[in-house]
Structure formats: C-alpha cells, structure tokens
Amino acid sequence: MAVEPLSQKDVEERLQELPGWTTDGERISRTYRFDGHFQAAAMVIHLAQIQEELGHHSDATLGYNTVSLSVNTHSAGGKVTGLDVELARRIEAVAPGHGAR
Numbered sequence: 001m002a003v004e005p006l007s008q009k010d011v012e013e014r015l016q017e018l019p020g021w022t023t024d025g026e027r028i029s030r031t032y033r034f035d036g037h038f039q040a041a042a043m044v045i046h047l048a049q050i051q052e053e054l055g056h057h058s059d060a061t062l063g064y065n066t067v068s069l070s071v072n073t074h075s076a077g078g079k080v081t082g083l084d085v086e087l088a089r090r091i092e093a094v095a096p097g098h099g100a101r
C-alpha cells in the first residue's frame with residue numbers, strides 16, 4: 001500500500017507533540033545530547049533495534065555526545081509521512097532512559 005506524504009500543516013501539527021523535532025518540509029530531524037560518547041552510542045544500538053522492528057530507518061549521525069537523526073519516506077518521494085512520525089514517537093519514548101536531552 002502506498003504511503004501518502006503529509007501536508008506541511010499536518011507535519012507541523014504532529015511535531016507539536018514531539019518537542020525538539022523540526023521539519024524543513026522534506027524530513028523531520030532532531031539532535032539528542034548525552035552525558036558522554038558511550039551513552040550516545042548505546043542510544044544508536046537501541047535506535048537500530050526500533051528501526052528494524054518498524055522497517056523504517058533514520059539517517060543517524062553519532063557525534064562525541066550527540067546523536068543527530070533525520071528521516072523521511074523514500075517510497076513517498078522523499079517526503080514526510082506518518083511512518084516518520086511514528087518512528088520519532090518510538091524514539092522519544094526511549095530517549096529519556098538513555099539520559100538524552
């Protein structure tokens with residue numbers, strides 16, 4: 001089943017429930033900060049588990065104490081869909097347990 005892109009207005013509305021997440025119209029993004037590198041790396045492993053479960057994957061960059069995420073849906077022409085928002089929600093649910101801020 002084709003996944004339809006969300007309108008910019010829909011994306012912005014949904015992001016109101018995901019503080020820290022932003023959109024440039026082509027993707028949704030957030031950078032998390034951690035107490036150190038190991039904590040950030042552990043978050044990436046947890047992220048990989050969630051992404052494999054959902055079959056939906058962000059572009060993730062591991063820094064010293066940061067993890068920067070960006071996601072859109074390739075099959076929707078590289079636009080933002082509900083799948084991206086769902087992934088962001090799942091990540092938000094586990095991030096505090098890793099000390100993310």
Ligand SMILES: C[C@H](O)[C@H](O)[C@H]1CNC2=NC(N)=NC(=O)C2=N1
Pocket residue numbers: 055056057058071072073074075076
């Ligand atoms: C076949 C597989 O489910 C698809 O290629 C998935 C994999 N992960 C994906 N991740 C993201 N971010 N967008 C996609 O469209 C996408 N498609």
